Amino acid sequence: MDTSILLIEDNEKLRRLMKLTLEKEGYRVEEAPDGKTARSLFSEDNFDIVLSDILLPDTTGIKLLEEWKESDPGVCxxxxxxxxxxxxxxxxxxxxxxxxxxxxxxxDELKVVIRRAIEWVRLNEENEYLREVFADERQLHGMAGVSEKMKRVFDMVHKVAGQPITVLLQGESGTGKSRCAQAIHLESDRKGKPYIEVNCAAIPDQLLESELFGYAKGAFTGAVKSQKGKFEAADGGTLFLDEIAEISPGLQAKLLQVTQDKTFYPLGSSDQKKVDVRLIAATNRDLWEMVQEGTFREDLYYRLNIIGINIPSLRERSEDLPLLIEQLTDEIGREHSTSYELEPGLMKKLSCYTWPGNIRELYNAIARAAVLAEGTVLKLEDFPKEVRENAGSKEESPEEKGGNEAVSSPGAPLGDDFSLTDELENYEQSTIEEALRRTGGNQAQAADLLGISRQSLLYKIRKYGI
Structure with a gap:
């Protein structure tokens, strides 16, 4: 289907020349001399691109942009x-x-800009399509992934969430252990109760005990009144102890008690407290190795590691990178009340970087790019130096290049060249064609009939060349 362009220009001679240039490139062009005509055309048709003069007789291109962005954020x-x-x-x-x-x-400049805009529109449509296809199965309370390793993490979260057992999350720094802990809490029957996080490495050891267990009045200089600790504050809910490997041997012994019988003594008090707390711990270190070295209690290790979940690094799940980049770009856009997009080709380049700092580095890089970007399109030059210097393209495998194509076996009901994907796509194409036939080619009505968004339908129309 031809690309449709709404051309808004009050200078008739210039408008005619621009329309002629664009139509020679094979685009369908509707023209408007003013804002009133443009608004009418825009409401009646689904244009891929709007090309508008800034100064118009009855309005400005900027005002039209603001109006249309409010109703359709994806308008180009x-x-x-x-x-x-x-x-x-x-x-x-x-x-x-x-x-x-x-x-x-x-x-020449007009043609180049329009080609870039078309590629941007196509990427948007494809992203919308992928969002619909994978919306349920690729995300879990802020975690995202389509790789087998992340699917196993999702499965483990679902399995352990309903059990009041202690969970140990292990993985490199920045892999998303905190989000995994939150997902376990939100999937459990404790989701309406407190969820409290404590970074054990961020609090001096002499203060961490009182932070976790609280203290009685007069327990130390300055303790003018009793204070509840995090365990008591999390009663009925979940307590997440990040960087658990950093706690001292003395505190490890006290933590062992509360994991065994849910009881503890506040600092400076002889009154025993009992709590119902779901404990989740996390570390980026090898706790078993620390047990062997004698720096971490073996009995506490087993108490914490009743169920262990390993969160893979981004190097181990590179196929998740496009999804994570999209998710974080949207997340940062919401923080800035802006809709950001990546320049054509940038997604592939970013997906080839190893991201040694994992999701934390990825988030920081996109946040930096959003601040430095001119407008809403993020470009490679907006990213940190190490990303710019190391982002690139991976070499395609022989399979990706088409070097291992299957050879068909004529006459067999299911030959070597049989593809379930191809069969499903043929069925999908014929269904879309029938929907468009029934609605007289009206894309909005066809999308409603098929139960998908217009962006998803446009992506499929172009995919199948309908």
Missing amino acids: CILCTAYGEVEDAVQAMKLGAFDYLTKPIKA
Whole structure:
């Protein structure tokens, strides 16, 4: 299906020249001389790209952009501006315009910008399609992944969530152990009760005991009144102890008691407290190795490691990177009240970087890019130096290059070249064609009939060349 462009320009001669140039490239172009006509056309049709002058007789391109972005955040808008109006174009970029052209407009520049915009639109449609397909199975309370290793993590979370047993999360720094702990809590029957996190490495050892177990009035200088600890505060809910390997031997002994019988004594008190707390611990160190070295109690290790879940590093689940990049970009966009997109080709480059700092490094890099970006499109130059220097393309395997194509066996009901994926896609294509036939080619009605979004339908139409 041809790319559709809404061209808004009050100068009739320029509008005609631009339309002729675009139609020669095979695009379908509808033209409007003012904002009123443009609004009417935009409401009646689904345009892939809007190409608008900034100054119009009855409004501005920036006002149209603001209106349409509010109703359709994914609209792709390119603004045309005179030399003295560049500041307006920069403002438009901040509001979500894809790009701008400076008058006098050159045909070659116009063609290049439109091609880039088309690629951006196609990527958006594909992302929307993937979001719909994998929305349920690829995410779990902030964790995301489609790799086999992450599927096993999701399975373990579901299995242990309903049991009041202690869980030990292990994995490199930045892999998402905190989010995993939250997921276990939210999947359990304790989700409406307190969830409290304590980073054991961030609190000096002499203060950590009182932080966890509380203290009685007069227990030490400055203790002018009794204070509850985190265990008591988390009663009925979940307590997550991050960096558990950093606690001292003395505190390990006290922690052993509370894991055994759910009882403890606040600092400076002889009154025993009893709590119902689900304990989850995490570490980026090898606890068993520490047991062998004599720096971590073996009995506490077994108490904590009733169920162990290993959170894989990003190196071990590189197939999850596009999904994580998309998730974090959306997350940071919501924090900034902005919808960010990656420049064409950037997703592939970022997916080839090893991300030694794991999800934490990935989040920080995208957050940095969002701050430095000109407008809403994130570019490679916006990312940290180590990412820019090491992001690139992986060499394709022989299978990816098509070097190991299956040879068909004529006459066999299911030959070597049989593909269930191909059969399903053929069925999907015929179903879409039938839906479009029934609705007279109306894409919005066809999408409703099929039970999918318009963006997903557009992606499939182009995928199958309908």
